[in-house]
Amino acid sequence: MTKLMNIARKHCANFDVGKCMGCVFIRTDKGLFFKLEKKLTGRSCSVDKGCDYFETVVMPGIINNNTTRR
Ligand code: SF4
Numbered sequence: 001m002t003k004l005m006n007i008a009r010k011h012c013a014n015f016d017v018g019k020c021m022g023c024v025f026i027r028t029d030k031g032l033f034f035k036l037e038k039k040l041t042g043r044s045c046s047v048d049k050g051c052d053y054f055e056t057v058v059m060p061g062i063i064n065n066n067t068t069r070r
Contacts, residue, residue: 004048
């Protein structure tokens, strides 16, 4: 398992035994919403090829959480 895949396994709520559940959050001027992203749902985790959700939601959450614990 690659380092990125291991981070996704531990911290991404979509990670399910190597598969992606594909539930992504979207913020608009009307609020915060979630949807099932067809290009992710039920497919193997693609974090090693690049995943927008991982980069824009999961990693900032980890970094923010580590910063506030100090
Ligand atoms: S593809 Fe992205 S959203 Fe899906 S499990 Fe992997 S890191 Fe999480």
